[in-house]
Amino acid sequence: xxxxxxxxxxxxxxxxxxxxxxxxxxxxxxxxxxxxxxxxxxxxxxxxxxxxxxxxxxxxxxxxxxxxxxxxxxxxxxxxxxxxxxxxxxxxxxxxxxxxxxxxxxxxxxxxxxxxxxxxxxxxxxxxxxxxxxxxxxxxxxxxxxxxxxxxxxxxxxxxxxxxxxxxxxxxxxxxxxxxxxxxxxxxxxxxx
Numbered sequence: 001x002x003x004x005x006x007x008x009x010x011x012x013x014x015x016x017x018x019x020x021x022x023x024x025x026x027x028x029x030x031x032x033x034x035x036x037x038x039x040x041x042x043x044x045x046x047x048x049x050x051x052x053x054x055x056x057x058x059x060x061x062x063x064x065x066x067x068x069x070x071x072x073x074x075x076x077x078x079x080x081x082x083x084x085x086x087x088x089x090x091x092x093x094x095x096x097x098x099x100x101x102x103x104x105x106x107x108x109x110x111x112x113x114x115x116x117x118x119x120x121x122x123x124x125x126x127x128x129x130x131x132x133x134x135x136x137x138x139x140x141x142x143x144x145x146x147x148x149x150x151x152x153x154x155x156x157x158x159x160x161x162x163x164x165x166x167x168x169x170x171x172x173x174x175x176x177x178x179x180x181x182x183x184x185x186x187x188x189x190x191x192x193x
Contacts (some may be wrong), residue, residue, distance in 0.1 A: 019094075019116075020055040022048065023065045023103060023125030023132065025087035027080040028073060029154075034080065036073065036156060038126060040163045044154040047183045048124050049086050051152045055122075056090075058190050063094040065103050065131075101127075102134035104142075113144070120145040122186065123178075124152035128170045136177040146178035149186055 025048065029038050055062050064087065067074040074081050089095045094112070098105035103121075113119050121139060123146060125132045132153055139146035148171070155167035171180055 018120040018122055019061050019063050020051070020122045021063045021065060021103060021124070021135075022052060022087055023123060023135070024067055024127050025064070025084045026066050026074070026126070027082055027084055028067075028078075029126040029156075030084065031080045034073070036127065038154045038156050038163060041126065041154045044124075044126075044152055045084065048152040051124055051149060051183055051186060052087065054187050054190060058193075060190070061094065062089075063096060063103075063109070064089040065096045065098065065106065065109070065125075067099065067101075067131075068097045069099050100134075101130040102138045103131070104135065104138040118145065120147065122147045122149060124149045126154050128153045128155040128167060128174070129158055133170055133174055136174045140177040147186075148174045148178045148180050149183060150174075150180050151182045 025045075028034060028036050029041060031037060052062065064083070066081065066083070068076050068081060072078075083089070096103065096106040096109045098109075103123075104110055121135075121144060123132055123135060125135075132148060136146050136148060150167075150171045153167070153171075155163060155170045157163050158166040158169065161169065174180060
């Protein structure tokens with residue numbers, strides 16, 4: 001088990017350095033017949049909903065990221081670009097959009113991070129092979145702490161591998177750049193912070 005040190009003040013609204021980031025929880029990944037579809041996403045979605053509820057219960061800052069592109073996929077006008085319920089952001093939660101995989105592609109997010117000493121990003125997302133991996137590499141190069149919640153994330157099939165094997169492969173790659181934990185690890189450590 002990887003030990004994650006959450007700031008003791010993280011239970012207060014706006015306090016602490018940990019940002020809980022939900023990346024690309026969009027219908028594009030669930031729509032049948034689309035190239036980005038993850039057919040086995042439901043277990044990760046169920047755990048991610050619990051992660052989101054825990055972050056809200058612990059009053060940690062929550063950020064939602066979605067892809068919006070000038071293309072037939074992730075197009076702002078397409079219904080499949082909308083949020084998956086229950087990942088629709090609440091009014092007090094942060095929302096960032098970007099056209100490239102890493103969350104650092106959002107200028108508003110990188111500007112926000114410039115005002116945080118030693119940021120800690122707890123990351124869960126769909127398309128781990130793109131968004132989560134790219135974010136882990138970008139965080140590593142910025143000396144930011146990234147904690148990837150692997151069982152709250154999913155990966156589409158890569159080449160000849162099924163989704164489970166693809167996700168395991170990508171999680172191993174992310175572990176080279178970030179800490180990899182599970183939902184149970186997160187809840188246990190956040191509760192004791």
